[in-house]
Amino acid sequence: MAFPPEKARVVIVGGGVIGCSVAYHLTQLGWKDVVLLERKQLTSGTTWHAAGLIAQLRATQNMTRLAKYSQELYGKLEEETEVATGFRRNGSITVALSDERREEILRQASMARAFGVEVEEISPSELLNRYPHVNASDVKAAVYLDKDGQGDPANIALALAKGAKMRGAKILERTKVTGFGKEGRRITSVSWEANDESGTIECDHVVNCAGMWGHDVGRQMGVNVPLHACEHFYIVTETVPGLTQLPTLRVPEECAYYKEDAGKMLLGAFEPLAKPWGMNGISEDFEFDQLPEDFDHFEPILEMAVNRMPLLAETGIHTFFNGPESFTPDDAYHLGLAPQMDNVWVAAGFNSIGIQSAGGAGMALAAWMDTGEKPFDLGDVDIARMQPFQGNKTYLFERSKETLGLLYADHFPYRQKATARGIRRSPLHDALKAEGAVMGELAGWERANWFADEGQTAEYQYSWKRQNWFGNAAREHKAIRENVGIYDMSSFGKIRVDGPDAEAYLNHISASNLSVPTGKIVYSQFLNTRGGIEADVTVTRLSETAYLVVTPAATRLADQEWMRRHIGDYRVTLTDMTAAEAVICVMGPNARTLLERVSPNDFSNGTNPFGTFQEIEIGMGLARAHRVTYVGELGWELYVSSDMAVHVFETLRAAGRDMDAKLCGLHMMDSCRIEKGFRHFGHDISSEDHILEAGLGFALKKTDVAYIGRDAVMRKHEEGLQKRMVQFLLSDPEPLLYHAEPVIREGAIVGYLTSGNYGHTLGAAVGMGYVPCEGQTAQDVLASSYEIEIAGQRVSATPSLKPFYDPKSERVKV
Structure with missing residues (x-):
C-alpha cells in the first residue's frame, strides 16, 4: 500500500465526485504535488448512489455556465481517460399541472434563452409523442431541453480521478484524515492514518471535499461549513418490456422525477417534509451504505406516481433505495476560500445536484486557487455567504427538513423559508410585529418586508402575479415619495475600522477618496484587480482614526473577510458592530419636519447637508443622524445604540401619527x-462587473492615489x-x-x-x-x-x- 508523501502543495480531503474534480482541474492547471485522501473507497459516501441527472439550466447565468461546463467535460472524459462515464444527452422534460407552475416553467424557458440554453415549449400532445408512458390529462404546459443528459455517477468520479492521476496527482484510498496542524489562520499540515500507520503531510493548501462529513471536518479545520444529511429516496422497477431511452421527466408538483435506466424506470422524490439523518454522527464504518427503508414516508409520492406513470402499477419494484445526501441552509452548494482561515478551501454540500455541478465547481475552484481571485462571480455559492450561527446543528437539523423539498417546490418570487426562523432579531422586532409587520428572513435576520392592514392576514400568499401585499407595498412606497415613512435597516452590516492607518488603508482598498473630513459619508466600492466590484458600501468618517463601513446584511462577513485579507502592514483593526446599533430610517419629503419634532438639533442643509452625519439628541436618547438614502428621497438613517432603539422608535412613532407617518417594509425599499x-x-x-460598465464611475477617486483595481x-x-x-x-x-x-x-x-x-x-x-x-x-x-x-x-x-x-x-x- 502506498502512503502519503511528507509534503504537498494541496491536500484534498474526500474522494467523491467533487474531490476528484478539484484534483483533476488543479492538475490540468499544472499544479504538482496534489494529494487526495479518501477515508474508505472513492465514491463510497454519496456519489455512488446519485441518480446521475445532468441538467444545464440553473437559477443564474453563472450557475448555468458551470452546469453546461460539466456536461461538456463529461462528454470528453471517456476519450481522455478510457473510463466509460455513461454520459448521454437524452434530454429532459418538466411539466406543469397548475397555472402558477405553468407561469414558472415558461419564465424558466425565457431565462434559458437568455442564458444560451436550448429550450422548447411543448404542448401536452407533443409531450405524449416524446414520453408516451405519461398520463398528460391534467398537464397545463411542458418544456423540453434537448441537451440535458444523464451519466454513471461513480464512473464519472473515477474518470476524473484517473485524469488527475495521469497528470501526477496522488490519490490514496483507505487513508483517514485525523487532524490538522495550524499556525494562526493557516493550516500547515494534515494528519492521517492508514493500515495501522500514521503520519503528517506538510501543505500549502487544504480543500474540504468531505461531503456529508464536511461540517465536522470543517470544525476540525477551524471553518464553518453548514450542511446536514437527509434521507433521499428512490425506487427502481423491474425491467419494463419495450422500454427504450427516454428524456428525464420532472413533475415538480408531485415531487417526483423519472429516469429510464437500462430498461428500468427510476422514480425519485424530493418530498416537502424531509427526514434529516446523522444527527448523532455518521458511523465510522459507513461505506456504500444504505439507510433503512421507510415505505410509509415514500408512499404518498408513489401513489401520485402510479397515476402519472400507469406502467408503474403493472411493474414490480426491484429496488427501494434510501441513501443520504447533504443539504445546505439555502439549497446552494459551498465553494471557495473559507472565512476564519487563509488557506482552507471548501467544495461541499451539493444538495443532490453534485453530479451535474461537480465539473464546473471543480473548474471554478481550481481557477480561484490558482490565481487567488474568483474566475467570475460565484456569489451564489461562495462559502463566505454563510453566517457563523448557521453551523449550529439544531438550526441545520430544522432547516434541512425544508431545503430538500425546496428543489421541487414552487419557486415563487419573495418566497420565505418556513423553518429555523426567529434567530436574529432587531431591537425593534416586537414593536414592528405589534403593528402588523410581516417578516422575511435574510442571513438569519428577521426583517419587516411589509405591513398588513387591520383585518388583513399578516402572511404571504404566494403567486407569480400580484401577491396579497402588492397594495400594501404600493401605499408604503407612496408614503415615502409623498410624505414620510419609517423603516428598520438594523440588519445591514456595520464594520468599524480603527487605527492610525485607517485613512491610508481605506484609500488602498476603496475606489473612492476617503481623505475626507470627520462627519463625511462616502458611497464607495471595493474592487478586484479586474475592476470588478467586490463590495458596495458607504464609508463614514467617525474621527481622525475611525471609520464605519456599512454593507448589505447578506455580505457583511464576506466583506469583512475581504477587508481583513488586504490589511497587510496597515495598523488597523476591524470590528463587527452590526448588533451594537439599530438603524431607523426616516425618509420622505416630510422627514425633516418629523425629526424637528423629536430633536432640538438643526437638520438644515447648512448644518447637515446630504452625505454628512451629526450627533443628535432624539427624545431622551442619543443617535447619529446619517443623511443618506437608498430610496431616492430626503431622509436620514438614525444609528442608535441597541439599548435605546425602542425608545427612539416609540418617540418617532408618537410624533408622526398626526402626520400620517407610515411604517414601511423592505419591499418598499427595493x-x-x-x-x-x-x-x-x-x-x-x-465581482464580475466592471465599475465603469456598471455606471458607477462617479464614485471613483479623482486623484492619483493608487487603489486596488x-x-x-x-x-x-x-x-x-x-x-x-x-x-x-x-x-x-x-x-x-x-x-x-x-x-x-x-x-x-x-x-x-x-x-x-x-x-x-x-x-x-x-x-x-x-x-x-x-x-x-x-x-x-x-x-x-x-x-x-x-x-x-x-x-x-x-x-x-x-x-x-x-x-x-x-x-x-x-
Missing part, C-alpha cells in the same frame, strides 16, 4: 431604489465599454419583473435583467440589465428598440441610462 436606478449588490453588480479602471477608460447598465420601463402596466428576463434589442436577445420590481410611482414594472455596446455611443444604445420577454411574451420597454425617477437627484438634497 421598489423605490429600482425607480431611482440604485444598484443592488449581488444582482446588478458583482485602479489599473483595470485606467485600461477600461482607454479601451472603452463593452456593456452598459441600462434601466428599462415596461410600456404595459400589468406584467411583473423579477430578474433574469431576456432583454431583446431590435428583435434579438442581447442580455437579461439583473433585477426587477414594480415602479409604483412610474406606473409600470422597472428592470435593470447590461446591454452590449462595444464600439457604440450612449446615444446608439438608447436609439434602439427594446422588449423584455416574460414567460414567452415580449413586452416593449423604454431604455434609459439615467434614473427614470429624479434623474438629477434634486429630491434628496432639498
Whole structure:
C-alpha cells in the first residue's frame, strides 16, 4: 500500500465526485504535488448512489455556465481517460399541472434563452409523442431541453480521478484524515492514518471535499461549513418490456422525477417534509451504505406516481433505495476560500445536484486557487455567504427538513423559508410585529418586508402575479415619495475600522477618496484587480482614526473577510458592530419636519447637508443622524445604540401619527431604489462587473492615489465599454419583473435583467440589465428598440441610462 508523501502543495480531503474534480482541474492547471485522501473507497459516501441527472439550466447565468461546463467535460472524459462515464444527452422534460407552475416553467424557458440554453415549449400532445408512458390529462404546459443528459455517477468520479492521476496527482484510498496542524489562520499540515500507520503531510493548501462529513471536518479545520444529511429516496422497477431511452421527466408538483435506466424506470422524490439523518454522527464504518427503508414516508409520492406513470402499477419494484445526501441552509452548494482561515478551501454540500455541478465547481475552484481571485462571480455559492450561527446543528437539523423539498417546490418570487426562523432579531422586532409587520428572513435576520392592514392576514400568499401585499407595498412606497415613512435597516452590516492607518488603508482598498473630513459619508466600492466590484458600501468618517463601513446584511462577513485579507502592514483593526446599533430610517419629503419634532438639533442643509452625519439628541436618547438614502428621497438613517432603539422608535412613532407617518417594509425599499436606478449588490453588480460598465464611475477617486483595481479602471477608460447598465420601463402596466428576463434589442436577445420590481410611482414594472455596446455611443444604445420577454411574451420597454425617477437627484438634497 502506498502512503502519503511528507509534503504537498494541496491536500484534498474526500474522494467523491467533487474531490476528484478539484484534483483533476488543479492538475490540468499544472499544479504538482496534489494529494487526495479518501477515508474508505472513492465514491463510497454519496456519489455512488446519485441518480446521475445532468441538467444545464440553473437559477443564474453563472450557475448555468458551470452546469453546461460539466456536461461538456463529461462528454470528453471517456476519450481522455478510457473510463466509460455513461454520459448521454437524452434530454429532459418538466411539466406543469397548475397555472402558477405553468407561469414558472415558461419564465424558466425565457431565462434559458437568455442564458444560451436550448429550450422548447411543448404542448401536452407533443409531450405524449416524446414520453408516451405519461398520463398528460391534467398537464397545463411542458418544456423540453434537448441537451440535458444523464451519466454513471461513480464512473464519472473515477474518470476524473484517473485524469488527475495521469497528470501526477496522488490519490490514496483507505487513508483517514485525523487532524490538522495550524499556525494562526493557516493550516500547515494534515494528519492521517492508514493500515495501522500514521503520519503528517506538510501543505500549502487544504480543500474540504468531505461531503456529508464536511461540517465536522470543517470544525476540525477551524471553518464553518453548514450542511446536514437527509434521507433521499428512490425506487427502481423491474425491467419494463419495450422500454427504450427516454428524456428525464420532472413533475415538480408531485415531487417526483423519472429516469429510464437500462430498461428500468427510476422514480425519485424530493418530498416537502424531509427526514434529516446523522444527527448523532455518521458511523465510522459507513461505506456504500444504505439507510433503512421507510415505505410509509415514500408512499404518498408513489401513489401520485402510479397515476402519472400507469406502467408503474403493472411493474414490480426491484429496488427501494434510501441513501443520504447533504443539504445546505439555502439549497446552494459551498465553494471557495473559507472565512476564519487563509488557506482552507471548501467544495461541499451539493444538495443532490453534485453530479451535474461537480465539473464546473471543480473548474471554478481550481481557477480561484490558482490565481487567488474568483474566475467570475460565484456569489451564489461562495462559502463566505454563510453566517457563523448557521453551523449550529439544531438550526441545520430544522432547516434541512425544508431545503430538500425546496428543489421541487414552487419557486415563487419573495418566497420565505418556513423553518429555523426567529434567530436574529432587531431591537425593534416586537414593536414592528405589534403593528402588523410581516417578516422575511435574510442571513438569519428577521426583517419587516411589509405591513398588513387591520383585518388583513399578516402572511404571504404566494403567486407569480400580484401577491396579497402588492397594495400594501404600493401605499408604503407612496408614503415615502409623498410624505414620510419609517423603516428598520438594523440588519445591514456595520464594520468599524480603527487605527492610525485607517485613512491610508481605506484609500488602498476603496475606489473612492476617503481623505475626507470627520462627519463625511462616502458611497464607495471595493474592487478586484479586474475592476470588478467586490463590495458596495458607504464609508463614514467617525474621527481622525475611525471609520464605519456599512454593507448589505447578506455580505457583511464576506466583506469583512475581504477587508481583513488586504490589511497587510496597515495598523488597523476591524470590528463587527452590526448588533451594537439599530438603524431607523426616516425618509420622505416630510422627514425633516418629523425629526424637528423629536430633536432640538438643526437638520438644515447648512448644518447637515446630504452625505454628512451629526450627533443628535432624539427624545431622551442619543443617535447619529446619517443623511443618506437608498430610496431616492430626503431622509436620514438614525444609528442608535441597541439599548435605546425602542425608545427612539416609540418617540418617532408618537410624533408622526398626526402626520400620517407610515411604517414601511423592505419591499418598499427595493421598489423605490429600482425607480431611482440604485444598484443592488449581488444582482446588478458583482465581482464580475466592471465599475465603469456598471455606471458607477462617479464614485471613483479623482486623484492619483493608487487603489486596488485602479489599473483595470485606467485600461477600461482607454479601451472603452463593452456593456452598459441600462434601466428599462415596461410600456404595459400589468406584467411583473423579477430578474433574469431576456432583454431583446431590435428583435434579438442581447442580455437579461439583473433585477426587477414594480415602479409604483412610474406606473409600470422597472428592470435593470447590461446591454452590449462595444464600439457604440450612449446615444446608439438608447436609439434602439427594446422588449423584455416574460414567460414567452415580449413586452416593449423604454431604455434609459439615467434614473427614470429624479434623474438629477434634486429630491434628496432639498
